[in-house]
Amino acid sequence: xxxxxxxxxxxxxxxxxxxxxxxxxxxxxxxxxxxxxxxxxxxxxxxxxxxxxxxxxxxxxxxxxxxxxxxxxxxxxxxxxxxxxxxxxxxxxxxxxxxxxxxxxxxxxxxxxxxxxxxxxxxxxxxxx
Numbered sequence: 327x328x329x330x331x332x333x334x335x336x337x338x339x340x341x342x343x344x345x346x347x348x349x350x351x352x353x354x355x356x357x358x359x360x361x362x363x364x365x366x367x368x369x370x371x372x373x374x375x376x377x378x379x380x381x382x383x384x385x386x387x388x389x390x391x392x393x394x395x396x397x398x399x400x401x402x403x404x405x406x407x408x409x410x411x412x413x414x415x416x417x418x419x420x421x422x423x424x425x426x427x428x429x430x431x432x433x434x435x436x437x438x439x440x441x442x443x444x445x446x447x448x449x450x451x452x453x454x455x
Contacts (some may be wrong), residue, residue: 345379354398360411379405384416401437402448413437413446 349372356411362412379385384403402416402440425448427433432447 345375345377345381347373347375347379349373361407362413365407365411365413375406377452378417380449380451381431401435404437405449406446413444415446415448417449417451419448 382405384405400418401413401420402418404413404415406414408414415437417424425433425435427448427450430447431450432445434443434445436443437446
């Protein structure tokens with residue numbers, strides 16, 4: 327497996343893996359029908375994270391400052407999909423607030439300008455991520 331070297335991990339084959347992510351084949355085939363339209367169904371091997379990948383662009387753009395194009399008062403950006411088919415978003419909720427989440431790290435709320443309410447997850451900068 328990879329070493330946990332911070333922003334970049336190196337796997338056993340020598341590949342650089344961004345933000346501490348790594349590749350692990352799933353133990354079983356994942357049913358692609360559980361994913362919403364537009365969400366890519368995972369196929370083995372699956373690249374994934376065990377912490378918020380806060381060195382990736384969706385995170386860094388939220389914190390680069392308004393004068394450099396950040397949008398601090400918008401909902402966090404989509405960064406991936408959980409295996410249950412729900413989207414995973416960066417730290418901030420609507421209006422840039424800290425989201426109030428359930429025991430699974432998710433909640434119902436709008437994620438874009440349409441205002442449609444959907445269940446989704448937010449990563450957090452503390453355990454559990």
